[in-house]
Amino acid sequence: MILACGEALIDMLPRESTDGEDCFAPYPGGAVFNTAIGLGRLGVDAQFFCGMSADFLGDILRGALDASNVDHTPSPRMVAPCTVAFVKLVDGQATYAFYDENSAMRTLAAAPEIEANALFFGGISLVGNGCGDVYEALMLRESPRRVTMIDPNIRPSFIKDVVAYRKRIDRMMAAADIIKLSDEDLHWLEGEGDLAELARGLVAKGAKLVCITQGADGVTGYTANHEVFVPSERAEVVDTVGAGDTFNSGTLAGLDRLGCLSKARIANLTAEEIREALHLGVRVAAVTVSRAGANPPTAAELGL
Numbered sequence: 006m007i008l009a010c011g012e013a014l015i016d017m018l019p020r021e022s023t024d025g026e027d028c029f030a031p032y033p034g035g036a037v038f039n040t041a042i043g044l045g046r047l048g049v050d051a052q053f054f055c056g057m058s059a060d061f062l063g064d065i066l067r068g069a070l071d072a073s074n075v076d077h078t079p080s081p082r083m084v085a086p087c088t089v090a091f092v093k094l095v096d097g098q099a100t101y102a103f104y105d106e107n108s109a110m111r112t113l114a115a116a117p118e119i120e121a122n123a124l125f126f127g128g129i130s131l132v133g134n135g136c137g138d139v140y141e142a143l144m145l146r147e148s149p150r151r152v153t154m155i156d157p158n159i160r161p162s163f164i165k166d167v168v169a170y171r172k173r174i175d176r177m178m179a180a181a182d183i184i185k186l187s188d189e190d191l192h193w194l195e196g197e198g199d200l201a202e203l204a205r206g207l208v209a210k211g212a213k214l215v216c217i218t219q220g221a222d223g224v225t226g227y228t229a230n231h232e233v234f235v236p237s238e239r240a241e242v243v244d245t246v247g248a249g250d251t252f253n254s255g256t257l258a259g260l261d262r263l264g265c266l267s268k269a270r271i272a273n274l275t276a277e278e279i280r281e282a283l284h285l286g287v288r289v290a291a292v293t294v295s296r297a298g299a300n301p302p303t304a305a306e307l308g309l
């Protein structure tokens with residue numbers, strides 16, 4: 006079982022009304038939520054942990070999790086607003102304006118009992134205090150015995166205390182078995198330089214698998230013994246909302262199908278196992294970029 010820990014929110018995607026007016030349409034989203042949905046749709050036994058609003062926006066999110074077979078019982082219902090992200094699309098590339106103060110997600114105070122063998126963390130839920138503290142403490146507590154993965158999915162405009170944020174992400178990456186970073190996020194965290202050298206630096210600090218994604222080009226997986234490049238699948242891009250989040254779900258689902266989500270197996274991945282897991286990641290991500298918003302495919306759509 007995989008527990009996805011982090012934000013659920015409403016993405017307000019830009020649309021045009023039938024009268025030709027600019028407007029926004031609500032879609033369930035949030036980086037970690039998207040990863041949970043992707044896992045559920047791929048048939049993985051998946052749970053989701055986030056403070057979720059008791060209001061009707063929270064109901065939209067819970068309904069979407071139910072529809073994709075993701076168990077949200079670890080997520081407390083809270084009398085607080087739902088986080089909202091307004092999205093601006095330029096050539097299919099998204100930028101976000103977040104409304105998150107005093108939200109249900111932000112005011113999360115305690116972690117549930119953990120049943121999962123693997124935990125996934127990431128996104129804006131790791132910025133700042135409140136839920137950020139809860140998620141960090143949970144990861145550091147559980148990482149000695151369960152497989153952990155992090156994708157910080159950095160949104161620089163959302164980060165107020167950059168020094169504190171960098172320290173948190175460093176601590177969490179040092180504890181993580183699997184790190185996923187886009188090339189942009191890798192440079193934001195580790196500075197200029199050669200991607201492979203920077204990624205190898207993260208492996209040297211303890212990560213068992215470091216995945217560096219490069220948009221339409223593809224992804225490279227780095228371990229102590231292997232470097233495996235998997236090209237992206239060709240896609241007619243509608244927008245890239247949720248590309249990285251869906252990639253995470255495919256890669257985790259791939260590792261799960263191979264039986265690699267244990268501490269022993271994740272530390273000894275073969276090149277073929279890395280290739281197979283990353284290949285499922287790029288396959289599902291290509292489907293998401295070819296559809297509006299974050300809309301990962303089901304196992305049936307992929308013929309799995």
Ligand SMILES: Nc1ncnc2c1ncn2[C@@H]1O[C@H](COP(=O)(O)OP(=O)(O)OP(=O)(O)O)[C@@H](O)[C@H]1O
Pocket residue numbers: 158186187188218219220221222223224237238239240242245246247248249250252286287288290291294
């Ligand atoms: N234009 C594209 N065509 C096909 N696949 C793509 C395209 N863009 C992204 N992908 C797939 O999505 C994966 C993740 O993309 P990217 O490197 O942009 O991550 P990201 O920045 O985390 O994404 P996000 O937009 O969700 O923040 C890539 O490794 C690739 O498999």
Ligand SMILES: O=C(O)C(=O)C[C@H](O)[C@H](O)CO
Pocket residue numbers: 012014016034035036037039090101128129158160246247248250299
């Ligand atoms: O949750 C985040 O980090 C966001 O940027 C909001 C979006 O719903 C999400 O990333 C879509 O990929």
